[in-house]
Amino acid sequence: MADGQFVIIDGNELSFEEGETLLQVAARADIEIPTLCYDERLSPAGACRMCLVEVEGSRLMQPACSFKATGGMVVRTQTPKVERNRRFLLSLHMADTEQDRERAEDANPSRIFDLADVHGTAGCFPKVEQKRSGRPQDVNKFIEFRPERCINCSLCTRYCEQIEAVSAITLAGRGAETTISTADAKSLTDTTCELCGGCVAVCPTGAMTEKPALAYGKPEKELEKIRTTCNFCGVGCQLDLNVDREANRIVKATSPPPGTTVNDGSLCVKGRFANDFVHHEERLTSPLIRQEDGSFREASWDEALDRVVSGLQGIADRHGEDALAFISSSRCTGEENYLFQKLSRAAFRTHNVHQCAAT
Amino acid sequence: MLPKNARREEVLDRLEEQGGLKPGVVQRVHQETGVPEADIYGVATFYHLLAEPDVEVRVCQGLTCKVLGSEALMRDVQSTGTSACYASCLGRCDQAPALWRAHHQEPPLHTGLTESHSGLAIDLENHKKYKLKALQKLLAQGPDWVLGQLETSELTGRGGAGFPAHIKWRAIRGQAETERYIVLNADEGEPGTFKDREVMLRRPDLVLEGLAIAAKCLEAADIYLYIRGEFQGPKQAMRDALTRLQETGLLDGLNWHFVDGHGAYICGEETALLEALEGKRGMPRMKPPYPVEKGFRGKPTLIQNVETIACLPAILRQGGEWFRDLGKTEAGTKLYCLSGHVRRPGVYEVPMGSTMAELLDQAGGVDGNLKAFSPGGASSGFLPASEVDIPMDFKSLRDAGSMLGSAGVVVLNDTVDMVEASLMQAVFFEDESCGQCAPCRIGTQVIRQTLERYLESKDVAVLAHLNEVMWGMGEASICGLGQAAYWPLQSAMKYFPQEFGLEADSAND
Incomplete structure (x- = not known):
């Protein structure tokens, strides 16, 4: 904290660190300032204007997301002018995207309506002609962009650039035609995109959404989130399975909010999209043992493990321990890999052990 | 996160060299510069001259050209089978209705000018040039003397903001950072304005x-000289003059970089530039920090308009x-661009604060009966004929709820419908909004659509929500474009309420 440096926000004297924004200082004091285009992981865009607050001595309201605190600054976040601006913007966004909440939230929740619950609107403005183009010819299987929902907050493009360092998407066009595009409006699969789906995760309005979930047709708000650990690799990313309880079905996976888990709001293509195996009819649900004639029969875990042990021991007996090698899957965690090398070295006395992600 | 060694500053030039956004160009520029393909595409689609490379002719739809017949001109052009589109003000309001052909040598333009005399600071008609006496004086007397003279002169920025020049200069002198840049803002594009064009052509x-x-x-x-892309003639005049002046040796040690604009009005806003x-993409930055502190490449940068520098x-x-x-009311002489319904459109240098009536005299009088005028570009809105005695300076016009802006004065006679005139300005702002912030991007659309609906229905009820939208644009937009984009409408409603089906004064709240 800067020595003796304070800002006064809504009458509260708050200390701050050099370079901190008003939003950061306010958040520490639990003063909530609404935002649509802010993400603490990204450089602020200042584009949505929801976070405008009054700063004494400044003719115009200032964006709390990027305006830096300085000593003695007096800030007000709940004046009639500030609230009027919030209502104006929410009405404006609804006129530009969708004014009916149910339609707006057909797949993903909309932050516009959540904020309207708190701050209200300036009434129903006439519908604005939609000029943003989409990419209907994009053949990727996972990510859908619905331009009519887009508020040009640039969270998706900033995420793609600043977190993933992929830069597959960009703000394109100008003015009312500004939209989200790839280079030459190609399919995401023809770009540097890794289909991590981070654009979907950061989108406040459901303009970026999951194609499979969209096809499933149930709004996210009607799904139950069940926290689990992704088992595609050993990192330990947390993800929320969005489950349709009635149908006992995983509809999609979402990332927990930034700052709450090890993956800080991110997932990769596998964690976010590769969950269709769960309900696949050919999924293995019990061990199978190959029989003499080459066909498989179901077995218990005990029987299957005994079979593995006897097979491995047989090789060691006949050809020596170094005839064995142990290679663990990249899906194993650090702890599992530790146990695995124990198995190799202590039980079978060989150093022939490797982890497939190590190469 | 830009890849290491990527050369982003080259992107626009390379796009231009390759003929704009044509198939394969994005990939080639990516290979040449290392900048991600998507970023290059995003940049190319922002600038109209790059985004629409196959358009041969651009027909101006600035206010002046529109009232003087750009639609008929467009029909003529299209009837010849030429690919044409409308463009925002081309900076040729004195030739209205104007058009521009890409890659064509433009003929010299004839425009009305003030006769040369000793009481003019710029003096467009003066032919005694290339002496560099002031520069020699600076070298003899030193920077502090210059700053003193600048302060005494009370010179204010002629690009539109009217900010005292010496304050900017002193702020840069006071920076600890020694890597500094000078940028000439020659991206003239404010509808009704063509003075910088003439200054560069006649007094480079x-x-x-x-x-x-x-x-x-x-x-x-x-x-860095950032010159509007359509101004090839003025750019050549500047290049020729530079070659001549460099022969004196007095410019040694200075590096001159000519940079083309690519068709985006917003790049006249200094941080977008x-x-x-x-x-x-030319999207204005949030301020602070201001360019005098963190400008080009994050270093202290002086950005001044052509006329200010001249x-x-x-x-x-x-x-x-x-x-x-x-000056009469404020310092200096001032270049005023007169166009629209005047007999002798042109660029007139008269004492700052001359009245509108005096300007009309300079331009040979009104063609028809004066109804209204737009004093300083689209953002300045409209004033009624009754304001003809107003001194045309920064303060008087601000006090009248308008602004001097770029002093691009558009004169309208009584054949003009003020709702239609408001719509023309609304179309301009919608086309030229960068799209970054919601109040401007959506607000400009709302205004344009509402005016179209009103013209169609003449139903005053469609105007109901406008006050709230105008309020929000003014309070919440990032830059001056959005903050002033509703002024033409608001002023037209204020001074000509009956044309909007309103009672007098009902639009003044």
Whole structure:
């Protein structure tokens, strides 16, 4: 904290660190300032204007997301002018995207309506002609962009650039035609995109959404989130399975909010999209043992493990321990890999052990 | 996160070299610069001259051209099978209705001018040029003397904001950072404005000398001249003049960089201009920090309009007091662009604060009966004929709820419907909004749509929500474009309420 440096926000004297924004200082004091285009992981865009607050001595309201605190600054976040601006913007966004909440939230929740619950609107403005183009010819299987929902907050493009360092998407066009595009409006699969789906995760309005979930047709708000650990690799990313309880079905996976888990709001293509195996009819649900004639029969875990042990021991007996090698899957965690090398070295006395992600 | 060694600043030039956004170009520019393909595409689609490379003719739909027949001109052009589109103001309001052909040598334009005399700071008709006397005086007397003269002169920025020049200069002198830049804002595009075009064509010596003075005074070595892409003639005049002046040796040690604009009005906003110089989409930055502190490449940068810079030699030659006393209500002489329903459209240099009536005299009088005028570009809105005695300076016009802006004065006679005139300005702002912030991007659309609906229905009820939208645009937009984009409508409703089906005064709240 800067020595003796304070800002006064809504009458509260708050200390701050050099370079901190008003939003950061306010958040520490639990003063909530609404935002649509802010993400603490990204450089602020200042584009949505929801976070405008009054700063004494400044003719115009200032964006709390990027305006830096300085000593003695007096800030007000709940004046009639500030609230009027919030209502104006929410009405404006609804006129530009969708004014009916149910339609707006057909797949993903909309932050516009959540904020309207708190701050209200300036009434129903006439519908604005939609000029943003989409990419209907994009053949990727996972990510859908619905331009009519887009508020040009640039969270998706900033995420793609600043977190993933992929830069597959960009703000394109100008003015009312500004939209989200790839280079030459190609399919995401023809770009540097890794289909991590981070654009979907950061989108406040459901303009970026999951194609499979969209096809499933149930709004996210009607799904139950069940926290689990992704088992595609050993990192330990947390993800929320969005489950349709009635149908006992995983509809999609979402990332927990930034700052709450090890993956800080991110997932990769596998964690976010590769969950269709769960309900696949050919999924293995019990061990199978190959029989003499080459066909498989179901077995218990005990029987299957005994079979593995006897097979491995047989090789060691006949050809020596170094005839064995142990290679663990990249899906194993650090702890599992530790146990695995124990198995190799202590039980079978060989150093022939490797982890497939190590190469 | 830009890949290491990526050369973003080259992107716009390379796109231009390759003929704009044509198949395969994005990939080639990516290979040449290392900038991600998507970023290059995002940049190319922002600038109309790059995004629409196959358009041969651009027909101006600025206010002046629109009232003087750009629609008929468009029909003529299209009837010949030429690919054409409308463009925002082309800076040829004196030739209205105007058009522009890409890659064509433009014929010299004939425009109305003030006759040369000794009481003019710029003096477009003066042919005694290329002496660099002011620069020599700076070299003899030093930067502090220059700053003193600048302060005494009370010179304010002629691009539109009217900010005192000496404050900017002093702020840069006070920076600890020694890597500094000088940028000439020659991206003239405010509807009704064509003065910088004439200054560059007729007095490039003054502009270059002014830039050299700024560079020497602020200890900058690199000067960037950002010239509107359609102004190939003025750019050539500047290049020729530079070659001549460099022969004197007085410009040694200065690096001159000519940069083309690519068709985006918003790049006249100084921080959007900086983004363009850095090879990005021209979206204004949030301020603070201001360019005097963090400008081009994050370094202290002086950005001045062509006319402002062109005033410097006279100020140093004749003294700050001399310049100050040239004005009537504020300092200096001022270039006013007169177009629309006047008999002799042109660029007139008269004392700052001359009245509108005096300007009309200069331009040969009104063609028809004066109804309204737009004093300083689209953002300044409209004033009624009854305001003809208003001094045309920054303060008087601000007090009247308008602004001097770029002093692009558009004169309208009583054949003009003010709802239609408001719509013309609304179309301009919608086309030229960068799209970054919601109030401007959506608000400009709302205004344009509402005016179209009103013209169609004449139902005053469609105007109901406008006050709230105008309020929000003014309070919440990031830059001046959005903050002023509703002024034409608001002023038209204020002074001509009956044309909007309103009672007098009902639009004044």
